[in-house]
Amino acid sequence: MTKVGIIGAGAWGTALASVAHSAGCDVLIQAHEPDVAEAINTQHENTVFLPGVKLGPSIRATTDASEAAQADAVLLVMPAQHLRTVTSSLKETWPAGVPAVICAKGMEQETSALMSEVMADTLPGVTPAVLSGPTFAIEVANGLPTAVTLACADEAVATMLCDTLGTQRFRTYRSTDIVGAQLGGAVKNVLAIACGIVEGKGLGENARAALITRGLAEIARLGVTMGAHAESLMGLSGIGDLTLTCNAMQSRNFSLGVALGQGKALDEILAERRAVTEGVYTASSLTNLAGRLGVDMPICLAVDDVLNHFADIDATIKGLLARPYGEEDPLAKNNT
Numbered sequence: 001m002t003k004v005g006i007i008g009a010g011a012w013g014t015a016l017a018s019v020a021h022s023a024g025c026d027v028l029i030q031a032h033e034p035d036v037a038e039a040i041n042t043q044h045e046n047t048v049f050l051p052g053v054k055l056g057p058s059i060r061a062t063t064d065a066s067e068a069a070q071a072d073a074v075l076l077v078m079p080a081q082h083l084r085t086v087t088s089s090l091k092e093t094w095p096a097g098v099p100a101v102i103c104a105k106g107m108e109q110e111t112s113a114l115m116s117e118v119m120a121d122t123l124p125g126v127t128p129a130v131l132s133g134p135t136f137a138i139e140v141a142n143g144l145p146t147a148v149t150l151a152c153a154d155e156a157v158a159t160m161l162c163d164t165l166g167t168q169r170f171r172t173y174r175s176t177d178i179v180g181a182q183l184g185g186a187v188k189n190v191l192a193i194a195c196g197i198v199e200g201k202g203l204g205e206n207a208r209a210a211l212i213t214r215g216l217a218e219i220a221r222l223g224v225t226m227g228a229h230a231e232s233l234m235g236l237s238g239i240g241d242l243t244l245t246c247n248a249m250q251s252r253n254f255s256l257g258v259a260l261g262q263g264k265a266l267d268e269i270l271a272e273r274r275a276v277t278e279g280v281y282t283a284s285s286l287t288n289l290a291g292r293l294g295v296d297m298p299i300c301l302a303v304d305d306v307l308n309h310f311a312d313i314d315a316t317i318k319g320l321l322a323r324p325y326g327e328e329d330p331l332a333k334n335n336t
Helices: 011-022 034-043 080-090 115-122 137-141 155-165 178-200 205-225 230-234 236-245 252-261 266-271 278-293 298-308 313-321
Strands: 003-007 026-030 060-062 073-076 100-102 128-132 146-152 170-175
Touching (some): 011 026, 011 137, 115 128, 146 178, 178 236, 205 230, 205 236, 230 236, 252 278
Parallel strands (some): 026 060, 100 128
């Protein structure tokens, strides 16, 4: 694999373009916005979503997703809620035998589907892979050491993708658990909003550490119910991504939670942002999915109540703290 196409030129897509270039690949990135494509081609910089980071001059940009898909491997890095529309438009032109690497972290809001399930509907027959892990785009783009999970049910494809994208400073760890890799990346966004609220409310580091730990138990319960491997959730795409996203203002989800905890309205926060905050959309689909499966996820449910059902934050926190004491078994049915 020497030619990599990237669909989605936000901060993360741009950072991955830089990674693929550093790994020696020929890179074409698709941008939805013409001004972003022009800036990458003429200034060798994504001045809108990743300003200040110089890109390799051989990285090219287009506004045509089907052009970017003519590659040996294609990375899908659009916001999760746009994946169905984009991949549906590529069904007739997707090259035979080319795998799709899902880099979006979230669930489809309307259906509660994982991204691989959306892809199965829209690109039947295309081999799905998932790239996930603790990755702030700016650090990856600047070449700081990073490690990720690259999951694919086809071990040979996973190995090829790891070899294609991996570098000394972007370490790729192979997995066959695409369900686990996706759940960790999706649920952590919702939990990061909860941790941000804790920070914004000034509830302390003890509370945040407890929330992360009990949040991981919620991920594990859902994951095992859906057939994920429990050990995957202890890896980079699980606890690794969770700890990063729940502890830094670089995280859009954490910073949104901080603003909510400080009293700002959700609409006001979102109006100030151009980049998507995935946890806002995942919260409702996640709680719907958990309800259908009978999985207890009280922290995620509380976040959904605050975001989508106008629940009072202080009353919601009080309700969580009033829950009965339970056994510390992360896979116990009701123990958060």
